[in-house]
Amino acid sequence: MNNDLRAVIFDVDGTLADTELHGHRVAFNQAFAEAGLDWLWSPALYGELLKVTGGKERIRRYIDQYVPGFSGPADLDAFITGLHRAKNGHYAALAAAGKIPLRPGVRRLLNEAREAGLRLAIATTTSLENVEALLIHALAADAMSWFEVIGAGDVVPAKKPAPDIYHYTLNELGLPPAACLALEDSANGLRSALAAGIPTLVTVCDYTREDHFSGAALVVDQLGEPGQPFALIDGAWDSASSAWIDVPALRRVHRHAMQDGVYQQGAR
Ligand code: XBP
Numbered sequence: 162m163n164n165d166l167r168a169v170i171f172d173v174d175g176t177l178a179d180t181e182l183h184g185h186r187v188a189f190n191q192a193f194a195e196a197g198l199d200w201l202w203s204p205a206l207y208g209e210l211l212k213v214t215g216g217k218e219r220i221r222r223y224i225d226q227y228v229p230g231f232s233g234p235a236d237l238d239a240f241i242t243g244l245h246r247a248k249n250g251h252y253a254a255l256a257a258a259g260k261i262p263l264r265p266g267v268r269r270l271l272n273e274a275r276e277a278g279l280r281l282a283i284a285t286t287t288s289l290e291n292v293e294a295l296l297i298h299a300l301a302a303d304a305m306s307w308f309e310v311i312g313a314g315d316v317v318p319a320k321k322p323a324p325d326i327y328h329y330t331l332n333e334l335g336l337p338p339a340a341c342l343a344l345e346d347s348a349n350g351l352r353s354a355l356a357a358g359i360p361t362l363v364t365v366c367d368y369t370r371e372d373h374f375s376g377a378a379l380v381v382d383q384l385g386e387p388g389q390p391f392a393l394i395d396g397a398w399d400s401a402s403s404a405w406i407d408v409p410a411l412r413r414v415h416r417h418a419m420q421d422g423v424y425q426q427g428a429r
């Protein structure tokens with residue numbers, strides 16, 4: 162079977178933009194203050210809490226771990242859902258105010274991939290509303306239409322590191338995992354993509370620099386730009402090639418991953 166690269170599947174949080182530190186974390190704190198809670202998620206605490214994917218799940222973990230004896234309302238689920246909804250409202254406002262810019266190379270690579278006829282998709286833990294808030298403000302007014310499939314949030318029962326969101330996205334694309342390359346920033350995201358059998362390129366962010374990325378096709382600190390090279394963290398890279406990720410680089414990384422023993426086609 163032809164295993165050429167046909168589609169690139171992007172994670173959102175940490176991959177398209179540094180949404181966590183200046184977006185979600187700030188918005189969570191705004192929602193807590195608004196609800197009269199004295200909870201404050203510092204950058205360091207938030208780094209710990211990021212081990213739990215999903216904002217609602219993260220609030221629940223925080224209560225369990227850090228607020229012993231919390232005497233919240235009887236309906237804790239509804240309380241958490243309300244806090245999370247308020248957080249998303251603040252997140253959208255931060256995005257609209259231009260506080261959450263794209264990471265280096267993201268706009269360039271998306272444009273180049275579109276021009277090259279690669280199919281584009283998103284597989285994320287966050288909600289469709291949050292994806293839209295980020296994309297229309299940080300990328301382009303019509304950016305939602307750049308992606309053929311947007312697999313987001315609660316459309317699947319189990320969030321990353323479960324493979325469900327990638328299975329959903331592959332199914333909607335109608336492609337086998339071997340025809341795709343996933344772009345992720347975290348160990349949870351990498352595990353999710355690999356569990357769906359998709360070769361994965363990792364661009365670490367500040368919160369994920371210390372994560373373990375075994376099985377990744379390539380690990381770099383950013384996509385890079387002409388004049389702003391990426392730093393290679395792990396994986397094979399021909400030093401004669403460009404020091405930024407462009408479409409030929411995506412194809413090379415994908416081809417290499419398909420040939421490499423590390424990636425088992427169809428792995429689950
Ligand atoms: C992102 C997440 C999300 C965001 C917040 O993980 O874990 O929970 O932190 O978004 P990934 P929500 O980048 O691996 O998709 O509050 O909408 O969950």
Ligand code: MG
Pocket residue numbers: 172173174175176345346347350
């Ligand atoms: Mg991520």
